[in-house]
Amino acid sequence: MKFRSDIHNISLLSKVAGALNVVGKVGWLQLSHSHLQLRVLSSDSSGSSQSQVWATISSSSIFTDPKISSAHDNIINLEIPLDTLHRSLKSAQSSYTSASIKLTKKEGIPRLSIIITTETAASMNHAKIVQDIPVRVLSPQQVAHLSKPVVPKPGCAVILPALNQLKGITDRYVKMVGVNGRIVLEGNKNGVLKMKLDNDAVKVESEWRGLMNPVVGEDGVMDWEDDGEEEEEMIETQEKERFSRVMVDSRDWAKVVRVSAAGKRVIAWLCDNHSLVVYVFLDEEGDNQATINFYVSSMVV
Amino acid sequence: MTQTPAPSAATGPVFSAITSSTRHIYELLRCIGFMPIANVSISADNVRFSVEDSHSMQANVCLTPDLFSSYNYTPSSTYLDTIAAAPPSSAEQFNLESIDDGVKFQISLSALLECLQIFGADGSSNSSGGGGNNNNSRRGIGGGISGRENVPFGRQQGPFFGNPNLFEQNSLRLPGTCRFVYQGTGFPLSIILEDAGVTTTCHLTTFIPPSTIDLIPFNRTTLTHKIILKSAFLHDALLELDSLSPETLLYSVSPHKKPNFSLSATGILSSATIDFSANNKNVMETFLVNEACVGRYKFGLVRKAIKAMDYASKVSLRGDGEGVLSMQYLVEVGEKGASPTFIDFRFLPLNDDDDEYDEESYGREGDEGSGDIDDDADEMML
Numbered sequence: 164m165k166f167r168s169d170i171h172n173i174s175l176l177s178k179v180a181g182a183l184n185v186v187g188k189v190g191w192l193q194l195s196h197s198h199l200q201l202r203v204l205s206s207d208s209s210g211s212s213q214s215q216v217w218a219t220i221s222s223s224s225i226f227t228d229p230k231i232s233s234a235h236d237n238i239i240n241l242e243i244p245l246d247t248l249h250r251s252l253k254s255a256q257s258s259y260t261s262a263s264i265k266l267t268k269k270e271g272i273p274r275l276s277i278i279i280t281t282e283t284a285a286s287m288n289h290a291k292i293v294q295d296i297p298v299r300v301l302s303p304q305q306v307a308h309l310s311k312p313v314v315p316k317p318g319c320a321v322i323l324p325a326l327n328q329l330k331g332i333t334d335r336y337v338k339m340v341g342v343n344g345r346i347v348l349e350g351n352k353n354g355v356l357k358m359k360l361d362n363d364a365v366k367v368e369s370e371w372r373g374l375m376n377p378v379v380g381e382d383g384v385m386d387w388e389d390d391g392e393e394e395e396e397m398i399e400t401q402e403k404e405r406f407s408r409v410m411v412d413s414r415d416w417a418k419v420v421r422v423s424a425a426g427k428r429v430i431a432w433l434c435d436n437h438s439l440v441v442y443v444f445l446d447e448e449g450d451n452q453a454t455i456n457f458y459v460s461s462m463v464v
Numbered sequence: 465m466t467q468t469p470a471p472s473a474a475t476g477p478v479f480s481a482i483t484s485s486t487r488h489i490y491e492l493l494r495c496i497g498f499m500p501i502a503n504v505s506i507s508a509d510n511v512r513f514s515v516e517d518s519h520s521m522q523a524n525v526c527l528t529p530d531l532f533s534s535y536n537y538t539p540s541s542t543y544l545d546t547i548a549a550a551p552p553s554s555a556e557q558f559n560l561e562s563i564d565d566g567v568k569f570q571i572s573l574s575a576l577l578e579c580l581q582i583f584g585a586d587g588s589s590n591s592s593g594g595g596g597n598n599n600n601s602r603r604g605i606g607g608g609i610s611g612r613e614n615v616p617f618g619r620q621q622g623p624f625f626g627n628p629n630l631f632e633q634n635s636l637r638l639p640g641t642c643r644f645v646y647q648g649t650g651f652p653l654s655i656i657l658e659d660a661g662v663t664t665t666c667h668l669t670t671f672i673p674p675s676t677i678d679l680i681p682f683n684r685t686t687l688t689h690k691i692i693l694k695s696a697f698l699h700d701a702l703l704e705l706d707s708l709s710p711e712t713l714l715y716s717v718s719p720h721k722k723p724n725f726s727l728s729a730t731g732i733l734s735s736a737t738i739d740f741s742a743n744n745k746n747v748m749e750t751f752l753v754n755e756a757c758v759g760r761y762k763f764g765l766v767r768k769a770i771k772a773m774d775y776a777s778k779v780s781l782r783g784d785g786e787g788v789l790s791m792q793y794l795v796e797v798g799e800k801g802a803s804p805t806f807i808d809f810r811f812l813p814l815n816d817d818d819d820e821y822d823e824e825s826y827g828r829e830g831d832e833g834s835g836d837i838d839d840d841a842d843e844m845m846l
Binding site for chain 2: 324325328331332334335338339363364365366367368369370371372373
């Protein structure tokens with residue numbers, strides 16, 4: 164089992180590790196020729212709620228010339244502490260001239276070593292910093308049961324409003340319902356998103372209008388370019404106004420919003436009474452080179 | 465007050481008010497936000513929020529019509545034309561003892577404070593949202609109330625106005641509106657916040673208030689002293705004493721002997737006294753003391769006024785023959801030239817031989833007190 168590569172975009176990797184560290188402590192890192200996939204394994208959430216977070220980054224958008232080999236289709240699965248990973252990458256991010264990563268073994272413990280070469284402006288001296296992150300190698304059997312949840316085609320897909328504002332308002336909602344309170348999200352295909360809470364002391368409803376609704380294809384591929392009115396007309400007005408609804412744990416929703424802040428464009432799928440799926444696109448163009456998917460199951464009333 | 469049990473909306477709202485800034489309203493209410501529930505009373509003169517703790521202290525905030533760009537109160541089910549009479553003076557607007565025939569209910573004050581912060585909420589700012597402005601230390605923002613004036617709500621990015629974020633979307637957006645609506649008995653108090661592409665509607669459940677909400681009586685005819693000073697001095701003094709974690713605040717005034725006014729407290733390990741001199745006009749604007757007196761108050765309760773001390777510009781401290789301490793904080797709000805508003809605190813003294821408060825005597829005093837001063841306006845410091 165071998166893995167080594169140069170890293171050319173350490174900040175992207177750092178951003179992903181930081182976002183996932185919001186959700187949980189331990190991650191599953193899967194390395195293959197084409198992709199790097201990181202999933203939160205242990206979540207801080209209470210038992211009642213179910214959420215999953217997956218980050219997928221194309222190998223080429225982070226690594227230069229990766230060398231990877233293993234006995235299992237050249238795929239490597241590692242269990243990795245997310246906070247250590249994030250800290251290691253963050254410290255390197257500010258000043259580095261080159262960075263590389265490799266899988267090593269020291270004192271019998273497998274480690275992911277991040278090697279950073281820095282050059283201080285004053286001295287012109289090179290400094291090499293090696294950060295070893297202890298990992299656990301997972302067998303294919305151990306991760307076989309981990310797969311992305313299958314969700315129905317959403318009743319509503321909507322681009323989330325300004326994330327700073329959404330976070331500010333969400334923080335107030337969480338204060339009002341408590342950490343395991345319930346927050347309802349409703350959206351339709353007419354660009355409307357509602358966030359609601361209801362308790363004894365207060366009922367609150369926030370409504371955004373004029374949001375974009377990306378078109379979701381049968382295969383789940385989204386297209387948010389406005390490509391012709393034919394599609395628009397095909398959807399009847401009544402259908403466009405119909406709201407899809409999910410109810411989520413307030414703490415999960417607060418995490419969704421925090422993770423979303425890492426993205427340039429964030430799309431929420433409201434699968435009526437089933438689940439909330441949030442796609443966080445980390446690139447400006449919104450291409451699929453680096454995305455975080457956040458699945459939250461809707462609570463049963 | 466008789467209440468019709470069934471809601472009747474057909475006649476239009478009993479109360480409605482509009483403002484483009486919730487900041488002052490939020491800051492005022494935050495000063496009494498130490499209790500989760502508030503009694504609300506709406507009249508033509510103001511909206512009054514009252515809280516009480518341990519039957520030993522009360523705090524009142526009055527939102528005057530000056531804080532709103534429009535303020536409509538229609539007491540009965542019949543439409544009345546806007547009251548043509550001259551608007552009441554600020555003292556009248558804040559007359560706690562005046563006969564109050566307004567509508568009354570209880571709401572969750574903590575929920576209201578959260579709702580107000582939704583207005584202009586922006587997770588990117590340092591504070592906990594636009595309404596938060598929690599880093600509101602007097603030193604941080606230009607040394608006093610005047611430094612904070614005319615800063616549009618939610619646009620204040622931080623303590624420094626020369627902010628590099630000046631051209632962020634947040635600072636360029638159009639001002640929003642905030643509407644308060646109360647349809648009448650049985651209806652919620654609704655707040656509709658429209659701001660930067662989002663409309664938030666908050667319906668605060670209105671609960672029936674306890675049949676009598678007795679104001680702690682303050683007997684002006686037995687006034688022992690009246691001191692007006694910059695509230696910053698009181699704030700700093702309380703913070704100083706607070707570090708001792710004391711049980712009791714010893715409050716003493718003396719007409720001739722120095723120190724003229726002192727606050728002291730004793731903690732487990734040490735004790736401290738802060739003396740104020742009546743001679744320094746920079747410290748003490750007014751110092752009228754009829755007789756020397758010493759009062760003991762529960763420190764934990766007086767401490768609850770600390771946010772008001774921080775927010776207000778001046779405070780009037782008065783005592784009556786029964787040892788009731790009244791603190792009235794003057795807060796300059798709204799546009800320049802608008803009359804100030806007040807936050808009023810009243811504290812019952814600790815009993816000399818027993819720190820526990822005697823329930824019975826409170827009731828008795830209450831009856832006497834209200835009889836004495838019912839028709840006697842409780843004048844403000846101005």
